[in-house]
Amino acid sequence: MISKTEFKARRQKVLDYLMDISGKKKQKAVFKSGQQKVFSNDVHYPFRVDSSFYYLTGFAEANAVCVLDPYADNPFTLYVEPFDVKHEIWDGYREGLEGAKKNFAADQSFDINEFKELSSADLTDFVAAMRTIKSQAEIELMRKSAQIAIQAHRVVAEMITPGIYEYELEAALYQVFRQQGANGWAYPAIVASGVNSCTLHYISNNKKIEKDDLILIDAGAEYEYYASDITRVHAASGVMSQEQKDIYDLVLAAQEKAIDSIKPGISFGETHDIAAAVIAEGLVDLKYMKDRHDVEELRKFYMHGTGHSIGMDVHDCGIDKKTAKYVSGMVCTVEPGIYIKNKKIGVRIEDDILVTNDGFDNLTIGLAK
Ligand SMILES: [Mn+2]
Incomplete structure (x- = not known):
């Protein structure tokens, strides 16, 4: 409070x-x-x-x-x-x-x-x-919001199986949010399977999940007016194909390197460049791209930013994502992704990161990736 x-x-x-x-x-x-x-x-x-x-x-x-x-x-x-x-x-x-x-x-x-x-x-x-820099009390609320979202993601991860509908998972997310005392979602939950995982803000959530699908779940709670924002990707069958796994591993590597870059003085833009470089290099290795310096080509696979500030609003105020630098007390997301529509592969991995005096504290570290 x-x-x-x-x-x-x-x-x-x-x-x-x-x-x-x-x-x-x-x-x-x-x-x-x-x-x-x-x-x-x-x-x-x-x-x-x-x-x-x-x-x-x-x-x-x-x-x-x-x-x-x-x-x-x-x-x-x-x-x-x-x-x-x-x-x-x-x-x-x-x-x-x-x-x-x-x-x-x-x-x-x-x-x-x-x-x-x-x-x-x-x-x-x-x-x-003012809102960009969180007080101790605000950080506690954001931790609680993150914990609720983590629990919701864990519950739906257990439910995923071929034949289940996206909206069943959406409903389960909401159930955990409310059970845990959250006001509800911080933004409409994205439960996107198969080709839907390539639609960045897909919220229809009405498709039946097929056995070869990836399921991208981007969902966060609002607790006492503070948001969490987490994305995880699962395989419907429990096992990813080699093609899916290659992309997943690449996004994960980009995300981890980007998170590790966070400390006061580094800019949002620098973190994005770090994630983008890992992705470009990997896509060249996997033969999806020819030239890792081809920014236009990369944009076809990775067309959004790597993160945003988060607080009372999920896309919080006060940050120019290109120029802003991290300051101790900010909370931001790190969420690189790769989207290949003709392969029905959409992967984004997202955590909520508190900037500290000498680095960062990952508020959503407890949720497996
Ligand atoms: Mn986000």
Whole structure:
């Protein structure tokens, strides 16, 4: 859990920054929790609060606004949906104006219907940079999220057998997520067998698994608003063909070398280049490519980046994947892949890596590769 003290310290950092950037014009900042979205008629999708809003407030209700104003007597204002007896009957408890002050430390609170749009400093990048570096409490939540995802991957690995459907594995993943207290998935799970493994964001998950298929499972949980993101690949029959195994071993070698490169000062781009070089060289050895320096050719097999930062959002804010360097306290994924559609071979292997002072700590090391 993130303590009230930590939420307050985050707000203070923003308030201090607003003072720093203010010239003649005094600046304040507005953050919004987001709106409910209609699923159909009077049914809504489950609401998921905006990450930066939650990061600063710990308040998870829809239709709320946070105003931070370092020049006001009450620097932290929350506009919220008022407590409403009818709403409580249908949809449950709301904090209301009193709860906003008492439980979320707002200096003052108002009915959201009284909120009038006001000009806000653009603090997107500033808050993103804050969120990029995880505190001890955040790291603990990310470890827990990773542990839940590991357990889910283990359960489905045991279930894989020719004839089972992708959605059965998807359902089992979700069952473990919820059983372990996760809110659910951090992103729709990818359970991609056979040729589907070559579709990077395949989420239909409706194919029957055939005996010669590889199954690529890319799934992570969201626990207390923190994401995990793991990919593993299995053979339906339990044994890979030589062709499949060659590709699998190559991706694994690329991934391990890329992970080993991680330490403060190294860039995401350098890690990508390390993984790409291993893959290019291996694909030449396996005769899929002629020239390991042919970047265009390589892109046909490996068309995505090697990793992204991860935190409250699975593809977290605040990182330019080409130029950003690792800093202690960041968490990022390392996930090279090779995709050969006409062979129905799609392999990606992904772990979540915490950058430490002198290297890294693999949060998902416990799951076999
Ligand atoms: Mn990922």
